[in-house]
Amino acid sequence: xxxxxxxxxxxxxxxxxxxxxxxxxxxxxxxxxxxxxxxxxxxxxxxxxxxxxxxxxxxxxxxxxxxxxxxxxxxxxxxxxxxxxxxxxxxxxxxxxxxxxxxxxxxxxxxxxxxxxxxxxxxxxx
Numbered sequence: 001x002x003x004x005x006x007x008x009x010x011x012x013x014x015x016x017x018x019x020x021x022x023x024x025x026x027x028x029x030x031x032x033x034x035x036x037x038x039x040x041x042x043x044x045x046x047x048x049x050x051x052x053x054x055x056x057x058x059x060x061x062x063x064x065x066x067x068x069x070x071x072x073x074x075x076x077x078x079x080x081x082x083x084x085x086x087x088x089x090x091x092x093x094x095x096x097x098x099x100x101x102x103x104x105x106x107x108x109x110x111x112x113x114x115x116x117x118x119x120x121x122x123x124x125x126x
Contacts, residue, residue: 001026001027001105001106001107002024002025002026002027002028002103002115003024003025003026003106004022004024004100004101004115004116004117005022005023005024005025005117006020006021006022006097006098006099006117006118006119006120007020007021007022007023007120008020008021008083009097009120009121009122010120010121010122010123011123011124011125012089012122012123012124013124013125013126014089014090014091014124014125015088015089016088016089016124017085017086017087017088017089018086018089018122019083019084019086019113020036020083020084020086020097020099020120020122021046021081021082021083021100022034022036022081022082022083022101022117023065023080023081024080024081024101024103024115025064025080026034026105027105027106027107028080028101028104028105029103029104029105029106029109029110030077030103030104030109030112031054031075031077031080031101031102031103032052032053032100032101032103032112033050033051033052033100033102034050034051034054034073034075034076034082034099034100034101035047035048035049035050035051035073035099035100035101036048036049036050036073036082036084036098036099036100036121037097037100038095038096038097038098039094039095039096039097039098039119040085040092040093040094040095040096041094045098046064047064047072048063048064048067048084048097048098049061049062049063049064049067049071049072049073049084050062050073051073051075053072054074054075054076054077054082054101055075055076055078056075059075059107061073066068067086070086070087070088071084071086072085074085079095081104081107082099082101084097086122089124090124091124091125091126092121092124094121094122094125095121095122096119096120096121096122097119097120097121097122098116098117098118098119098120099115099116099117100114100115100117101114101115102114102115103115104116106112
């Protein structure tokens with residue numbers, strides 16, 4: 001019923017930029033939280049950034065300490081998309097970035113539940 005699909009990952013040189021996008025489809029009624037997580041081989045999945053109530057005047061964002069001030073998350077409830085801007089990337093181990101959302105669809109509204117995309121690989125290397 002609900003599907004999240006990431007795009008925008010790939011191989012980029014140090015100092016380069018990537019813009020990840022997530023597109024949601026299905027009988028979605030509302031988004032509570034839109035987020036991005038990443039997981040490198042041998043490590044636990046970690047929250048990179050999330051935005052709560054993206055279209056509200058009191059929308060709020062949270063970032064991992066390692067990316068705060070560098071990455072920017074944005075979301076558009078009407079378009080059912082959210083993005084992660086990652087400028088000036090530093091060399092790092094390859095990681096799979098997955099989008100996630102806590103959302104309500106017709107089968108669960110007003111309750112919300114988490115949904116995940118399959119992920120997109122990001123590699124920063126020369």
